[in-house]
Amino acid sequence: MYDLLLLLVLLALGYGFGQYAERRHYRSIVEREARLNALPAIASRYPPAEPHYQHALVTGSTVVSVDYFKRFLAALRNLFGGRVTSYESLLDRARRESLLRMKQQARTLGAVMVFNVKYETASISKGAGKTIGSVEVLAYGTALIPTPSR
């Protein structure tokens, strides 16, 4: 009985905080994406040769952890199969946040665009039993920084 009560409290807490954080995060993401849109991130491996650019590696990394509610929902999904929508929004946020951080770094370096952009993910608590799962999403690319004309 107490177990069930504890479960419900944890679920309610997870849902409350999780949803609040998610809404706030999305608002921030959309706003910053609009701001950094002027600095394009391009997947192509071939940067323009002219004019001459200085190159620099830029990275943006985010570690996300799943809240109790999302985790419970995903566990239920394990039973029936289908889209794990509770994780989808979480990872969507992580990807976009990483890209934004990478762009932010590029802007700090004075870059005008980032080329050869790639993503990597790593599970932090892989296989570690009942710990809350965390995932790192890393975005990296080559920043093109205009050299002052001689």
Add this chain to the structure above:
Amino acid sequence: MKYRNPQIPEGINTSDRHPLKEFATLAGGAVLLIVALGWLMGQVAGSLAGLLPFEKEMALVPKELLSSDAGPELQAYLDRLADRLGQDMDLPEGMQVRVHFSGNDTFNAFATLGGNILLFRGLVEALPHENALSMLLAHEIAHVLHRDPIVGIGRGAAIRLVTGLLLGSPDLAVLGSAGIYTQLHYSRGMERAADAAALRAVHQRYGHIGGAAELFNILRAERERSGGGEMPAFFSSHPLDLDRLQTITATARQQGWHENGQATPLPAAFNDWMQDAAGRAAIPEGQRQVRSD
């Protein structure tokens, strides 16, 4: 060449389905699944357990359950009563009922594996005459006759296993703990069937069923007295006492049995035997004799 990032519309990589809605669907489905699977497994395991030979069942009983606080006279009296009722109820060859008596003042009685019946002083002391005691004994013997303990354990084990597996903490040591032998819960149907068989036996023995109703009245009074909290096995029996009383009346009318009759008194020394058993129960656990028949 001009490079730019177009604005990508929201909601492609995510779903706008409300998470609570999804939770309700999934949790509801899971609960349904667990209940359905648990019920199904319980039925299957119960009927399989019923096929286990009675001799094998006797081997499953833990020794510490078999102690008895009854003095020789009380034990002989209870054995005789159980034997006669067993004969009336046509216990099959090889199925033997053994009555154990606990001097504890617990208000309870139950039948467990291997034809072992445990009566507690708290309940037995409250019985006014032999007829009520016979009804109680006959009810427990009927559980043994119907193989209810092993079916109940099989059912419970299967249900625990299924829910455990689905919820991620399977308790595979189902027959390991002695607790389950004393915490048997029978289904409503099992209790009804035991009541009916016991009633028939009591009628056959005494020619009327006067004491039977008395037993349920005492149970009901105790339930009300204790405020209906945690109920021992005999009463957590699902058909409510009132229902059981009505069923008794209905059965008696249908069969043309006498509902009232001369009650057979308990032996004169009965109260002394009770005191004697209570005294034995007070001896610390380790120094008690374990019955080895």
